[in-house]
Amino acid sequence: MANWVPLWLHRLGSPPVFYRFAGAVRPWAFGLALLLGAVALYGGLVVAPADYQQGDAYRIIFIHVPSAWMSLFIYGVMAVAAFIGLVWRIKIAEVVAMESAPVGAAFTLITLVTGSLWGKPMWGTWWTWDARLTSELVLLFIYLGIVGLYHSFEDRRQGARAAAFLVLVGAVNVPIVHFSVNWWNTLHQGSTIRLLGPSHIEASMLWPLLTMMLATKCYYIASLFARVRADLIASEGGKAWVRDIALGQPGNDPA
Amino acid sequence: MSQFLAMGGYGSYVWTSFAAFFIVLLIDTLAPLARRRRNLRELRARLARQENRRRPGTPPSNESNA
Numbered sequence: 001m002a003n004w005v006p007l008w009l010h011r012l013g014s015p016p017v018f019y020r021f022a023g024a025v026r027p028w029a030f031g032l033a034l035l036l037g038a039v040a041l042y043g044g045l046v047v048a049p050a051d052y053q054q055g056d057a058y059r060i061i062f063i064h065v066p067s068a069w070m071s072l073f074i075y076g077v078m079a080v081a082a083f084i085g086l087v088w089r090i091k092i093a094e095v096v097a098m099e100s101a102p103v104g105a106a107f108t109l110i111t112l113v114t115g116s117l118w119g120k121p122m123w124g125t126w127w128t129w130d131a132r133l134t135s136e137l138v139l140l141f142i143y144l145g146i147v148g149l150y151h152s153f154e155d156r157r158q159g160a161r162a163a164a165f166l167v168l169v170g171a172v173n174v175p176i177v178h179f180s181v182n183w184w185n186t187l188h189q190g191s192t193i194r195l196l197g198p199s200h201i202e203a204s205m206l207w208p209l210l211t212m213m214l215a216t217k218c219y220y221i222a223s224l225f226a227r228v229r230a231d232l233i234a235s236e237g238g239k240a241w242v243r244d245i246a247l248g249q250p251g252n253d254p255a
Numbered sequence: 256m257s258q259f260l261a262m263g264g265y266g267s268y269v270w271t272s273f274a275a276f277f278i279v280l281l282i283d284t285l286a287p288l289a290r291r292r293r294n295l296r297e298l299r300a301r302l303a304r305q306e307n308r309r310r311p312g313t314p315p316s317n318e319s320n321a
Contacts, residue, residue: 030284041273045259046259050263055262055263055264055265056262056263056264056265056266056269057262057263057265057268057269059262059269060268060269060272063272063273063276064272067276099287102283102286103283106279106280106282106283109279110275110276110279110280113272113275113279114272114275114276117268117271117272117275118268118272120268121265121268219280222284223283223284223287226284226287226288226291227287227290229287229291230287230288230290230291230294233291233294233295233298234294234297234298237294237298237301242298243298243302245295246295246298246299246302247299247302
């Protein structure tokens with residue numbers, strides 16, 4: 001690996017560097033998310049044909065499935081960051097882990113609400129204690145627990161360390177959510193999109209779904225970076241670089 | 256157009272889903288921006304108080320852009 005990669009990562013571990021980096025990347029990630037999201041919505045709501053069994057109700061898939069993927073993907077990122085924070089005590093890793101939790105909770109909430117709105121016309125019920133639904137609800141509670149634990153400490157780093165342990169313990173739920181449709185034969189359908197092997201979906205329905213997945217990934221970057229910036233202002237409040245930003249001395253604070 | 260909005264009779268479910276998606280993400284977008292501004296404002300107020308304690312009698316004039 002080239003020498004500049006570890007050096008670059010090392011520099012990003014510095015809070016002022018990360019703050020500036022996040023501020024520079026955030027608008028681009030957000031803009032890209034809006035653009036891709038608009039294209040995906042057009043493809044999903046207008047271009048893609050109605051489903052032969054579910055009619056137009058299946059169109060909820062274009063937000064339900066990308067949100068569900070994000071609810072697990074964000075947990076993965078958060079778990080890796082929490083592990084790095086616990087082992088090497090890198091402050092930025094702790095902040096990234098803690099500020100990922102609210103975004104993950106938002107996507108989990110969207111997954112549950114849209115799933116419920118899809119379940120009513122198709123299954124005839126808003127909610128059932130199906131394995132997939134229940135484990136996703138547990139995921140929401142874990143996310144909320146992480147947010148709550150982080151904010152219940154006076155000392156933010158102490159809170160981050162305690163919550164990082166909860167992140168690692170709660171990680172057992174992620175494979176349970178993912179494999180629940182294979183392990184228990186209940187109401188929720190199995191995976192339509194497969195990384196290995198053919199997907200059970202038409203190309204005209206697949207591309208809006210994958211575009212929306214990219215849009216939600218970009219959105220996560222934008223939201224995470226906005227949250228990390230807000231967090232660093234508070235947690236690094238005693239440092240000179242934050243004071244300079246607060247008092248607006250060197251104009252190094254875009255947006 | 257009205258056919259598009261009807262979504263084959265599933266309009267209320269489909270559009271409520273999309274509304275939920277956008278409302279949740281809108282709140283998630285705006286909350287950290289407001290939090291960052293609030294944190295900056297509180298930090299400025301704290302710095303002004305410290306300055307005032309160090310040199311009593313200085314009016315808290317450096318809060319002009321708070």
